[in-house]
Amino acid sequence: MSAPGEIAAESFDVVVVGGGPSGATAAHDLARAGRRVLLLDRAGRIKPCGGAIPPRLMRDFDIPEALLCARATSARMISPKAREVDMPIEGGFVGMVDRDVFDEWLRARAADAGAERRTGRFEQLERDADGAALVAYTSGKGEGALTVRVRAKLVIGADGARSQVARQAIRGGGETKCVFAYHEIIRAPGAGFRGFDGRRCDVFYQGKLSPDFYAWIFPHGETASVGVGSARKGFSLRGAITALRASTGLDHCETIRTEGAPIPLKPLKRWDNGRDVLLAGDAAGVVAPASGEGIYYAMQGGREAARAADVFLATGQPRSLKEARKRFMRAHGKIFLVLGIMQHFWYRSDKRREGFVKMCADPDVQRLTWDAYMNKELVRAEPGAHARIFLKDMGHLLGLSPS
Numbered sequence: 001m002s003a004p005g006e007i008a009a010e011s012f013d014v015v016v017v018g019g020g021p022s023g024a025t026a027a028h029d030l031a032r033a034g035r036r037v038l039l040l041d042r043a044g045r046i047k048p049c050g051g052a053i054p055p056r057l058m059r060d061f062d063i064p065e066a067l068l069c070a071r072a073t074s075a076r077m078i079s080p081k082a083r084e085v086d087m088p089i090e091g092g093f094v095g096m097v098d099r100d101v102f103d104e105w106l107r108a109r110a111a112d113a114g115a116e117r118r119t120g121r122f123e124q125l126e127r128d129a130d131g132a133a134l135v136a137y138t139s140g141k142g143e144g145a146l147t148v149r150v151r152a153k154l155v156i157g158a159d160g161a162r163s164q165v166a167r168q169a170i171r172g173g174g175e176t177k178c179v180f181a182y183h184e185i186i187r188a189p190g191a192g193f194r195g196f197d198g199r200r201c202d203v204f205y206q207g208k209l210s211p212d213f214y215a216w217i218f219p220h221g222e223t224a225s226v227g228v229g230s231a232r233k234g235f236s237l238r239g240a241i242t243a244l245r246a247s248t249g250l251d252h253c254e255t256i257r258t259e260g261a262p263i264p265l266k267p268l269k270r271w272d273n274g275r276d277v278l279l280a281g282d283a284a285g286v287v288a289p290a291s292g293e294g295i296y297y298a299m300q301g302g303r304e305a306a307r308a309a310d311v312f313l314a315t316g317q318p319r320s321l322k323e324a325r326k327r328f329m330r331a332h333g334k335i336f337l338v339l340g341i342m343q344h345f346w347y348r349s350d351k352r353r354e355g356f357v358k359m360c361a362d363p364d365v366q367r368l369t370w371d372a373y374m375n376k377e378l379v380r381a382e383p384g385a386h387a388r389i390f391l392k393d394m395g396h397l398l399g400l401s402p403s
């Protein structure tokens, strides 16, 4: 029975909570598989994000070039002592997307595939008399706001870091350790401005800008993202960006938006409740350590969630939900481990950061880094290069390399 002012529960195969890259991908894949899907997003806020995506993402998820607002063909790494190391990308690029445009495009594609889109804020996961999941959400604002309840055979929680769905349904959910990231969207300076290049990503490894992560300047066509991350409590991210903009001359550029959000640091141990709830993307904690790259992994997580959901709907077996995490970690667990170790070793002190930037000048390091980033696989083909990097790595760590 629904109370006065409430709408009676409709039924869906899957309710996807959150219409970011992971939720929109899950909803798209499930709708294409012929499932009855509701894609629920609270809307009204552009996701704070640097918007850097690899070519592999564009291939795997059929993203048209037209969605890119810029293509970076090199990165500049800047050390604590202001040493600059340029890393050109041979035959590739880093794509840049504006998240308002990109996310909306993904949601519209999911709707074109047959998912029903609604705007509303997920409030609570409830159960009806026979134990089925009821998703309660608020539709509308102020006096016209309504609580709506929809029934779901499965709920996919793709509502981002510190997910409400995870908090309510998954043991240990919503409690992941996070880096907090903050950026300012500025009007990009014109061509020839020293300290900015519309085809280059600048990455600052300097303790004064971030004691445990890094700061960046990413080109976005007419605009640029100037940002920083840190997990250190009390560290002033705004202060760091003010300093970075002053030191690069970008303090004279118009500020369009300022915004911040947490980035989860570690995949959750459980992504499902063993019954009818499954997490994807930031909600499941899947962002690459060291780089903070999350869009590609969110979309992969959304795809794996849809695959597991499809089997669950066909068989009614809750254990099929576990496959989403298993398959994801089989494909990406190793790279997460390597990046986690890198972050642990290299982001600890300015001395280490200096060594890290120096190491980035090495052609083997550059080739393997770009290959791993663009193709999302650890390169197996060049054992010699791996061995050289390992030896150089150890040399730097032990202070045996000349500076």
Ligand SMILES: Cc1cc2nc3c(=O)[nH]c(=O)nc-3n(C[C@H](O)[C@H](O)[C@H](O)COP(=O)(O)OP(=O)(O)OC[C@H]3O[C@@H](n4cnc5c(N)ncnc54)[C@H](O)[C@@H]3O)c2cc1C
Pocket (backbone or CB within 6 Å): 017, 018, 019, 020, 021, 022, 023, 040, 041, 042, 043, 047, 048, 049, 050, 051, 052, 053, 120, 121, 122, 123, 158, 159, 160, 161, 164, 181, 182, 183, 227, 260, 261, 262, 263, 280, 281, 282, 283, 286, 287, 292, 293, 294, 295, 296, 298
């Ligand atoms: C400052 C910053 C810079 C970053 N830069 C990069 C980068 O350059 N490249 C990269 O790959 N990654 C980057 N990331 C990480 C990346 O943004 C995330 O990993 C990615 O967005 C995760 O996608 P998602 O779909 O899981 O979650 P989100 O993108 O967070 O989407 C969650 C969705 O859920 C909706 N939602 C939340 N709560 C509710 C609710 N209660 N009811 C209904 N809907 C709800 C939100 O509206 C949102 O649309 C950055 C992150 C930050 C914070």
